[in-house]
Amino acid sequence: MAVPHPADTIAAIATAPGEGAIAIVRVSGPDAYALADRLFRGPSPLPSARAPGTFAHGAIADPASGEVLDDALLLIFRSPHSYTGEDSVEIQCHGGSQAARRILDALLSAGARQADPGEFTKRAFLNGKIDLTQAEAVLDLIHARSERAARLATAQLEDALGRRIRALYDALLAVSADVEAMLDFPDDELPQSVPNDIADRLEAVSAEIQALLNTWHEGHVLRDGARIVIAGAPNVGKSTLLNLLAGRDRAIVSPHPGTTRDTIEESVVLNGYPLQLVDTAGLRDAPCEIEQEGIRRTRRALAEADLCLCLVDASQPLSDPERDFIGQHEPERIVVLLNKIDLGQKIGPENLPGIDSMVLSLQKSPPTAKIGEKILQKIVQKPSGSDQEPIAISERHRYALLIALDEVKSTINRLKTGSESDFLPAATHVRSALDQIGFIFGKNCTEDMLDRLFSRFCVGK
Ligand SMILES: Nc1nc2c(ncn2[C@@H]2O[C@H](COP(=O)(O)OP(=O)(O)O)[C@@H](O)[C@H]2O)c(=O)[nH]1
Ligand SMILES: [Mg+2]
Structure with missing residues (x-):
């Protein structure tokens, strides 16, 4: 384990900025109690003389000027029974932008140091309260x-x-x-x-x-969300699919080819998995410049996709560009939706050997749940069962x-x-x-590895 810094006392606002009922200022380190004693104006005993695991109610004042900054609750934790493993106090004051900031300023003037992002959790790790997987779980x-x-x-x-x-x-x-x-x-x-x-x-x-x-696949989708790009020729039903999966009329659906010219994104949560759906401009030799730019964006979106949902009008024979397009993908990263079978069916799964496909009509009887299942099956691969610990x-x-x-x-x-x-x-x-x-x-991690990890945290955590 990396050697802890000689511990100083750190302080930070732990709550999100903005208006809220309560804000919390955290203090941790060897001087946490001494600082609390200097800022607290309330009934005795002083915070340092109180039992750990208790709270004190009183005013918080600037020790330099004596000015009362807020009326607050002070929570007292004693090493090693605190989040960081050190002596800590948490000051619960009024929310909004001023009270917590002024209390923090007073603490900093009195000798505390502004905490780095994730430094409380880093100390919890360095003091053996949690291991690195648990520290990461806090962030998750x-x-x-x-x-x-x-x-x-x-x-x-x-x-x-x-x-x-x-x-x-x-x-x-x-x-x-x-x-x-x-x-x-x-x-x-x-x-x-x-x-x-x-x-x-x-x-x-x-x-x-x-x-x-x-x-890993499941972890990646749950942590980062998966990008699902809907692609295909113009007019095959891409925007219809986006709207179905989004559960609302997000994109314009029209019988005119080339309606969707820019990529359109929509966040959805499917069975607890966050997905970013991307509807795209139809792939064709576009007549105009705007559509050509749309197609460039489609290609860019496809390069970043976890999965491509390729729509095809199955009432027509498969075109050569469609066949090429499908062939460019690894089979794990594409599902072909053979749409519009209410108008007849000229293509079936037998025309796409080795490729996952579904035969359907998005307009007449959209199998939305089945499409969702198929997407998750592809991107998550093996979901962790609910019976065991995920x-x-x-x-x-x-x-x-x-x-x-x-x-x-x-x-x-x-x-x-x-x-x-x-x-x-x-x-x-x-x-x-x-x-x-x-x-x-976290065994034998270098300082560099830890810094990289904890810098992704917010200040105060
Ligand atoms: N007959 C039929 N028409 C469909 C089906 N799915 C979509 N459409 C229609 O096909 C046209 C193009 O749909 P749209 O979603 O805008 O296609 P996009 O250009 O690929 O985004 C619209 O008029 C849709 O209503 C389907 O399953 N059957
Ligand atoms: Mg469209």
């Missing part, structure tokens, strides 16, 4: 855009992911010890059964890493797990040869895997 919870995303963050905050990662770490640590022990055996005394057992344990580790990696890894976890998986596989390969000269490289590979798994929950 604040940014959660749906109830499902919040549920995932809460489970992670309660250590659901951390427990699995630490179990993985312990399993690898035991393997590492055994591989290192093998290095010390004289050649003729090498126990034959040990390498096999180690290989089995490494296979189990590799399967667990793979299982965790499989949750776990879905983030990009950072995925990066570390991919390297770890590689190292574990290299270890297995080295040990397979059974030759002594491979034991030392095998030991090195296990250790690298161990380092990567450790990074996930």
